[in-house]
Amino acid sequence: MAQCPSKPLLDFEKFAAGTPHALIGQLRGAHRLLWEDDEFATGGHWLVFQQADIDQVLQSPALFSSNFGxxxxxxPEPLLVEQRESLTxxxxxxxxxxxxxxxxxxxQTAMRQREPMMRALAASILDEVLPRGECEFVQEVAMQLPTxxxxxxxxxxxxxxxxVADLTNTLALADDPEFAENRQAGFIASGLLMDYGTSLAASHRAAPRDSLTMTLLGSQAEGRMLxxxxxxxxxxxxxxxxxxxTRNTLAGAMYEFIRRPEQYALLQNDLALVASAVEEVLRFRNPVVYLRRTATQDQDLGGQRIARGAKVVCVLGSPNRDPRFFERPDEFDIRRPLEHTRRHYRTFGGGPHFCLGIQxxxxxxxVMIGEMARRLHQPRLLAEPRQARSTFMDGFKELRIAFTPGPGGPGTPQPRTSP
Ligand code: HEM
Incomplete structure (x- = not known):
């Protein structure tokens, strides 16, 4: 078995400047599966790098369960029992x-109805920051629209x-001392977020209004009302x-456009490229680093014997940069054919838990990348971005940028078409 005495990948130091894609590429080239030690009860986990193996794991829930998250x-046991009542x-x-x-x-139907509201929101978010010519992009822009x-x-x-936004940060970034004192604080935030949702349900029952909350409260599962x-x-x-x-992906998009002004110019000159730019950002800046599953029985995977109860960790960004699927995989290029990119990246997982919110x-x-391309010109860094401390979520906690507000700043290319 490919035993490793230390942590070849999921180590905070290795993620200090974001997902270490070059390292993942080396590990993918050298190992089909790799055992990595960890500090948890099983003492380690299997890292899975190949697209076919990742698909096999995520599409076989009877063999690789989501029951442990x-x-x-x-x-901890009482929390696990509670967590098992949630979708993931x-x-x-x-x-x-x-x-x-x-x-x-x-x-899609819901998206078509929601789109005008989203376009208005995106415009108003940019209206807030554009006149200043600078902003902290993560909090002031990237987080705003999805939230x-x-x-x-x-x-x-x-x-x-x-x-609600603070609780979400504490929960999702529980390894970063700027957001949570310790992991326990993350678990507590998760409980508080659920409590908030529970009280939101009660307030909807008391004063019914049109929302997904109301629809869910009128639904049944397992033969009873929710x-x-x-x-x-x-x-x-x-x-x-x-x-x-979404916020991490958007901030990642802005950073890549700043690093490659010629790509931003391409986008601004041809807004028909927004759709393929979105897919390229999703390929290149996949925010979810890995998905864990737990083996339900002894079995073989990728030529390795996997024991019942073993943790199997799918490295989602690995196929995204596999040269077997993408030419020049480490180049950010918004002109890649959109369907090809979608088919081969694994940014949204796979199998029954495949991202429910992909649309x-x-x-x-x-909406946001299109709006930026129209109105935010010549973006540039005001400071080096600050990476959140995590091996699960790749994202910045701070991205300070300056720009020229548009339309029509000096030397600004003008978009030719609408998406
Ligand atoms: C760039 C944006 C996004 C990325 C990269 C992403 C990624 C993912 C991934 C990898 C999973 C699989 C989790 C697993 O297998 O355990 C997932 C599941 C999920 N996503 Fe997303 N997601 C995004 C946006 C959204 C949005 C906007 C929503 C909702 C509004 C959403 C709602 C969900 C839900 C509810 C699940 C759980 C589905 C299930 O367990 O059946 N996601 N997402």
Whole structure:
């Protein structure tokens, strides 16, 4: 067995400047699967790098369960029991039933209805910062659209935005001392977010209004109506799934455009490229570093014997930069054919837990990247970005930039078409 005495990959130091893609490329070239030691109960986990093996794991929930969650962490027993009632920790057949309740709200039809509201939101977010000629992009722009959209969908009152956003940060960035004192604080934030969702359900029942919250409260699963607590769990999943991921991708997009002004110029000169730019950003800056599954029985995977109970960790960014699928994989190029990129990246996972909000994610990125390309010119760094401390989420906690407000700044290329 390819035993390794230390941590070849999932080590905070190796992620200090973001996902170490070059290292992942080397590991992928040298190992099909690789055992990595860790500090948790099983003493280690299997890293999976190949696209086919990742697909095999994610598409075989009977062999590789989600029942212990997508993170490496061992959840304390009472918390694990509670977490198993939420979508991301469920296996079939329960998972199918619960997931189907929220799917409609994130299908194409819903997106078409939501798009005008999103375009107006994106414009107003940029209106706030553009006149200043500079901003802290993560908090002031990247976080705003996905958060405001999902809050609008769920009927979160405006006065609670800050509180819910803070809890989400603590939970998603529990390894970063700027957001959480320790991992325990992350677990507590998760509980508080669920409590908030539960009270949001109660307030909707008391004063019914048009939102996904109301729809869910009128739904049934396992032969009974959803309770306020059931809704609280959905709330937690949707807020966490929908905000941190998208904000990190958007901030990553801005950073890549700053590093490659010629790519930004291409986009500004031809807004028809927004769609392929979105897919390239998703390929190149995949925010979710890995997904963990747990083997339900002794079995073989990629020529290795995997023991029952072993943690199997799919490295999502590995196929995204595999030269077998992408020419010049380490180059950010928004002209790549969109369908090809979509087919080969694994940014949204796979199998039954495949990202439920993929249409929402794409639309968030399309709307904001399009709006930026039209109105925000010559972006540049005011300081080196600060990376959040995590081996699970790749993202900046601070990205200070300057720009020339548009339209029509001096020397600014003008867009030719609308998306
Ligand atoms: C760039 C943006 C996004 C990325 C990269 C992303 C990525 C992912 C990934 C990798 C998973 C699989 C988790 C697993 O297998 O355990 C997932 C699941 C999920 N995502 Fe997303 N996501 C994004 C945006 C969104 C948005 C906007 C929403 C909702 C509004 C959302 C809601 C969810 C939910 C609810 C799940 C759990 C699905 C399930 O367990 O069946 N995501 N996402």
């Amino acid at each position: 997508p993170l490496l962490d061992d959840f 920790f469920m296996d079939r057949p329960r998972h199918r039933q619960y997931r189907s309740l929220v799917e409609t709200a994130f299908r 405001r959209v999902i809050f609008a969908v769920l009927g979160v009152p405006a006065e609670d935005f800050g509180r 309770s306020d607590l059931d809704f609280g769990r959905f709330f937690n999943n949707l807020i966490v799934g929908g905000t941190e991921t 929402q994610a794409r639309l968030n990125l399309t």
